[in-house]
Amino acid sequence: MDNQLRDQLTSATKDFFHLLEEVDIEKWIDLWAEDGIDKKPYATGMFPEVIVGKNNIYDVWKGITKVFDSIRFPIHEFIVDVEKRTVVVRSDGKGLMKNGNLYQNTYIFLFHFDQNNKINECYEYFNPFVAGKNFGVLDKLKY
Numbered sequence: 001m002d003n004q005l006r007d008q009l010t011s012a013t014k015d016f017f018h019l020l021e022e023v024d025i026e027k028w029i030d031l032w033a034e035d036g037i038d039k040k041p042y043a044t045g046m047f048p049e050v051i052v053g054k055n056n057i058y059d060v061w062k063g064i065t066k067v068f069d070s071i072r073f074p075i076h077e078f079i080v081d082v083e084k085r086t087v088v089v090r091s092d093g094k095g096l097m098k099n100g101n102l103y104q105n106t107y108i109f110l111f112h113f114d115q116n117n118k119i120n121e122c123y124e125y126f127n128p129f130v131a132g133k134n135f136g137v138l139d140k141l142k143y
Contacts, residue, residue, distance in 0.1 A: 089108070105134075
């Protein structure tokens, strides 16, 4: 059972990144629990710190199609804790933005899955200055 659950959590997490790279937000949102929570602890006012509910998460993330021509998340480290239904991923975010800028940031994602292997909580850690500068929202910075 542990190996099967490990495989399911690994697959769901890899799908998270793959579907973002494919900009298939319609399928990507199916990875989330109805009451899922998307948290960005270092959002510093430039991005929503907490988004609650699958519909709200979809409404925010569908905007990725307006920002990026392409995006990739090369994974450097992948840790699965079956007992806690948790996956930790260290990756880069690399993309070509519609404004012609190259986007490069470093990420740590912490995923908590529910009993149906849906994302119940996702914590996204990144360099907010790099993101804010590239997204043109540094004027919203709160410190």
